[in-house]
Amino acid sequence: MAAMTMVQAINSALDICLTRDPDVVIFGEDVGYFGGVFRCTEGLQRKHGRTRTFDTPIAEGGILAVAVGMGAYGLRPVVEIQFADYIYPATDQLISEAARLRHRSGGEFSAPITVRTPCGGGIYGGQTHSQSPEAIFTHVCGIKTVMPSNPYDAKGLLISAIEDDDPVIFFEPKRLYNGPFDGHHNRPVTSWTNHPLGEVPAEYYRVELGKASTARQGSTVTVLAYGTMVHVALAAVEESGVDAEILDLRTLVPLDLDAIVESVRKTGRCVIVHEATLTGGFGAELAALVQEHCFYSLYAPILRVAGWDTPYPHALEWSYFPGPARVADALRQVMEAS
Amino acid sequence: MKNEPLPQLHIPEPLHRPGDRPDFGYLNIPEPADTACPDPLVRPSEIRDLAFSLIRVLDADGIATGAWNPKLLPELLRRALAAILLTRAYDDRMYRGQRQGKTSFYMKCTGEEAIAVGQAFALSRDDMLFPTYRQQGLLIARDWSLVDMMCQVYSNSRDRLKGRQMPVFYSSKEAGFFSISGNLGTQFSQAVGWAMAAAYKHDNRIAAAWIGEGATAEPDFHHALTFASIFKAPVILNVVNNQWAISSFSGIAGAEQTTFAARALGFGIPALRVDGNDLLAVYAVTRWAADRARSNGGPTLIELFSYRADAHSSSDDPSKYRPKGEADIWPLGDPMLRLKQHLIRLGEWSEARHSVAEAEATERVRAADREAQSYGTLSDGPGHSPGTMFEDVFKEMPLHLRRQRQQAGY
Numbered sequence: 088m089a090a091m092t093m094v095q096a097i098n099s100a101l102d103i104c105l106t107r108d109p110d111v112v113i114f115g116e117d118v119g120y121f122g123g124v125f126r127c128t129e130g131l132q133r134k135h136g137r138t139r140t141f142d143t144p145i146a147e148g149g150i151l152a153v154a155v156g157m158g159a160y161g162l163r164p165v166v167e168i169q170f171a172d173y174i175y176p177a178t179d180q181l182i183s184e185a186a187r188l189r190h191r192s193g194g195e196f197s198a199p200i201t202v203r204t205p206c207g208g209g210i211y212g213g214q215t216h217s218q219s220p221e222a223i224f225t226h227v228c229g230i231k232t233v234m235p236s237n238p239y240d241a242k243g244l245l246i247s248a249i250e251d252d253d254p255v256i257f258f259e260p261k262r263l264y265n266g267p268f269d270g271h272h273n274r275p276v277t278s279w280t281n282h283p284l285g286e287v288p289a290e291y292y293r294v295e296l297g298k299a300s301t302a303r304q305g306s307t308v309t310v311l312a313y314g315t316m317v318h319v320a321l322a323a324v325e326e327s328g329v330d331a332e333i334l335d336l337r338t339l340v341p342l343d344l345d346a347i348v349e350s351v352r353k354t355g356r357c358v359i360v361h362e363a364t365l366t367g368g369f370g371a372e373l374a375a376l377v378q379e380h381c382f383y384s385l386y387a388p389i390l391r392v393a394g395w396d397t398p399y400p401h402a403l404e405w406s407y408f409p410g411p412a413r414v415a416d417a418l419r420q421v422m423e424a425s
Numbered sequence: 426m427k428n429e430p431l432p433q434l435h436i437p438e439p440l441h442r443p444g445d446r447p448d449f450g451y452l453n454i455p456e457p458a459d460t461a462c463p464d465p466l467v468r469p470s471e472i473r474d475l476a477f478s479l480i481r482v483l484d485a486d487g488i489a490t491g492a493w494n495p496k497l498l499p500e501l502l503r504r505a506l507a508a509i510l511l512t513r514a515y516d517d518r519m520y521r522g523q524r525q526g527k528t529s530f531y532m533k534c535t536g537e538e539a540i541a542v543g544q545a546f547a548l549s550r551d552d553m554l555f556p557t558y559r560q561q562g563l564l565i566a567r568d569w570s571l572v573d574m575m576c577q578v579y580s581n582s583r584d585r586l587k588g589r590q591m592p593v594f595y596s597s598k599e600a601g602f603f604s605i606s607g608n609l610g611t612q613f614s615q616a617v618g619w620a621m622a623a624a625y626k627h628d629n630r631i632a633a634a635w636i637g638e639g640a641t642a643e644p645d646f647h648h649a650l651t652f653a654s655i656f657k658a659p660v661i662l663n664v665v666n667n668q669w670a671i672s673s674f675s676g677i678a679g680a681e682q683t684t685f686a687a688r689a690l691g692f693g694i695p696a697l698r699v700d701g702n703d704l705l706a707v708y709a710v711t712r713w714a715a716d717r718a719r720s721n722g723g724p725t726l727i728e729l730f731s732y733r734a735d736a737h738s739s740s741d742d743p744s745k746y747r748p749k750g751e752a753d754i755w756p757l758g759d760p761m762l763r764l765k766q767h768l769i770r771l772g773e774w775s776e777a778r779h780s781v782a783e784a785e786a787t788e789r790v791r792a793a794d795r796e797a798q799s800y801g802t803l804s805d806g807p808g809h810s811p812g813t814m815f816e817d818v819f820k821e822m823p824l825h826l827r828r829q830r831q832q833a834g835y
């Protein structure tokens with residue numbers, strides 16, 4: 088075991104996959120020689136050769152298109168979209184092509200692609216470097232959607248994603264790359280070094296897709312969160328004194344519904360937290376599922392805490408970010424409602 | 426400078442509309458002898474003129490001449506003619522089936538048969554094809570089962586795509602024929618990815634892709650050229666310029682200003698513009714591009730100049746937007762008649778043999794259709810069980826889909 092940042096954990100996963108499988112190729116904007124703007128592919132080209140980790144032109148639609156063609160050939164492409172905010176030019180190739188290919192060809196062709204992309208705010212990225220567009224893709228059938236919250240999961244989930252025979256979008260909360268972040272932006276930055284989930288085995292291991300983990304056990308409220316919001320929720324629980332159970336969903340599609348249902352039936356309350364905008368967000372799907380499956384166990388309405396339905400503002404990002412105070416408020420509210 | 430007149434918004438408009446007398450006198454059509462045939466590994470900058478010319482082999486009398494003459498054996502020419510006849514008979518039969526309500530939709534390739542057939546013959550059987558909906562001739566020239574194709578069109582119990590795709594959106598890995606998408610252009614850049622993968626593996630198979638001139642306006646066309654050029658992908662990028670994109674003439678896709686072949690020049694990709702109704706010329710340019718790609722020379726763009734002689738699809742009525750009879754006076758003629766004339770000129774064919782071959786094609790299609798319909802039609806069934814809809818969304822069916830399938834009653 089070694090202490091790794093999320094960047095190092097991702098790099099380690101990519102390195103291992105390149106080593107184990109000659110059909111894995113990695114490409115994207117600035118990922119080759121330079122190693123990516125967030126350094127996730129650093130050293131891979133030097134170690135594995137230019138044809139295995141290389142730079143592409145700035146054309147997200149083209150990157151996804153050639154990945155689909157390579158997938159049809161039999162390769163296992165891992166592409167990086169430099170920011171999730173720039174995934175939109177690739178949506179046709181993702182939604183109409185990669186996600187549908189297996190179905191429309193009667194199972195003969197498939198696109199075993201992994202799309203890695205940094206998401207989320209908190210780095211003064213304004214509206215074009217801060218978005219969390221996961222709900223656009225959870226709405227698309229045929230694509231799996233993953234968002235880790237720590238280095239250990241990031242490595243294990245990424246290996247599973249790359250080895251998966253279906254297309255996977257792998258969202259990397261960029262605010263977590265170099266340390267856990269609980270939303271207290273005015274406090275000193277913490278690193279992954281002393282965090283238990285910053286302990287990452289150097290060797291190969293998998294974290295299965297479609298399985299949630301319990302970030303904190305509790306008895307009175309279930310908090311459903313993923314990515315950065317897992318850490319925000321942990322802080323909110325600490326500060327509110329509410330004994331909440333926090334589920335880190337890790338994979339949104341396929342979703343670990345059983346874990347959610349089990350926890351909410353136990354606690355009888357549910358708060359859903361995500362950084363993405365509220366309306367039509369993945370929280371709406373979660374709320375609907377909890378309502379369908381746990382209605383008779385609920386003591387209080389299900390609450391959602393999310394980014395406001397506005398573009399992510401640059402200077403005002405901390406007013407936008409659903410930080411621990413807002414989550415704590417929601418926790419108190421569901422406790423008071425019953 | 427006086428800056429006069431003031432700018433005026435230009436909306437391209439075809440020369441002739443319904444009611445007008447069609448006339449293609451404005452087209453400049455060179456003779457076969459007018460174009461030189463360079464070495465396939467030539468530098469693209471040395472053959473820029475070929476992007477603006479028109480490579481031809483068959484002259485007006487059906488004689489094969491000029492530098493591009495591929496000198497094909499009569500036996501191959503007869504097989505190509507048979508594939509064209511079969512494609513035409515197949516189209517006629519399936520179109521009629523649609524009119525009779527046996528399926529929802531159909532698309533013919535009338536007038537463009539020499540493109541798919543000629544190119545299929547020029548490529549290797551294991552080269553990978555990324556077609557549009559108008560290259561059924563590729564499957565037919567590769568001797569793919571007509572019954573299998575028809576079952577797809579009828580969405581019946583033997584449809585390998587299980588009733589999921591609209592008619593004519595074929596897919597067959599075994600035939601090296603990529604799943605046809607309804608989203609125009611997407612296959613063009615995917616073919617480049619396939620070719621990059623082949624090059625990564627030092628595989629000598631190449632990819633070929635097709636796109637309509639209308640769809641060249643899509644970003645995927647630009648992506649294909651960009652990636653093919655940068656990564657020297659072994660791919661043949663074909664633009665089928667059949668003059669019409671549903672009701673929009675080629676000017677709406679940019680043909681008033683330059684040729685579609687010329688699009689390649691800015692990417693440093695060699696461009697060939699060819700008479701798409703001349704099977705020998707189509708074969709020759711495809712072979713040239715395939716040789717180039719297989720010898721690590723990278724991509725070639727080919728513009729196949731042709732005319733969509735029939736409606737866009739079974740849902741279209743071209744008399745609403747173009748003059749009747751344009752196809753009859755199209756100066757590059759009918760690809761089937763031109764090949765037939767050539768074979769007769771060679772003394773390798775006759776009217777009598779042609780009639781027999783036509784009757785044979787019709788009969789083969791009729792027999793295949795009888796068999797295909799015995800497996801069902803869209804109107805009368807049987808098709809696949811609705812439960813199959815939940816399969817192949819993912820490799821393994823996740824819990825939520827299993828639950829939904831159960832909810833749907835399967």
Ligand SMILES: Cc1ncc(C[n+]2csc(CCOP(=O)(O)OP(=O)(O)O)c2C)c(N)n1
Nearest residue numbers: 559607608609637638639640667669670671
């Ligand atoms: C992305 C997309 N936009 C629009 C359409 C609708 N559409 C289907 S065929 C067609 C015309 C295509 O013309 P062209 O590319 O010239 O090919 P042709 O039909 O002439 O072979 C259009 C607009 C579509 N299928 N996909």
